[in-house]
Amino acid sequence: MKPPLLFDASALLNLILTQGEQAFEPIAQGALLDLTLYEAGNSIWKLTNLHKKLSSEEAGNLIAAVEKLTARTKIITYSMLHLTEAMQTAVEENLTFYDAAYLEAARSLGMTLVTDDRNLRQAAAKYVETAGSDSPKQL
Secondary structure, three states, X not given: OOOOEEEXXXXXXXXXXXXXXXXXXXXXXXXXXXXXXXXXXXXXXXXXXXXXXXXXXXXXXHHHHHHHHHOOOEEEOHHXXXXXXXXXHHHHHOOOHHHHHHHHHHHHHOOEEEOXXXXXXXXXXXXXXXXXXXOOOOO
């Protein structure tokens, strides 16, 4: 049996952008960190305000899709996990604390980490199974 999936913000947004609501099923069968919602929102803001790749309407639709998805998906509160271990991993693997939180959550909960962040995926592969949003067989 495959371990459950933990999606980070990069994979979550890429799946929604490329597959729309078809992405909901594999994501809803997995889990998100509470932090993922804020990271996704910040990424949408960057795509809209800094990179000018999304209109305000598109940004609103995208965050609405994220919000709709969260009603169907297990949300893990990161404070339930170990901050000390995440910091140690961040320092050892030269990851941001946010990325180390995903890695530590996946490791402590026995989950496969789904990320499109190359550096995080490379570091996480030392500790847990990993996948990307472009790995449909693993999702």
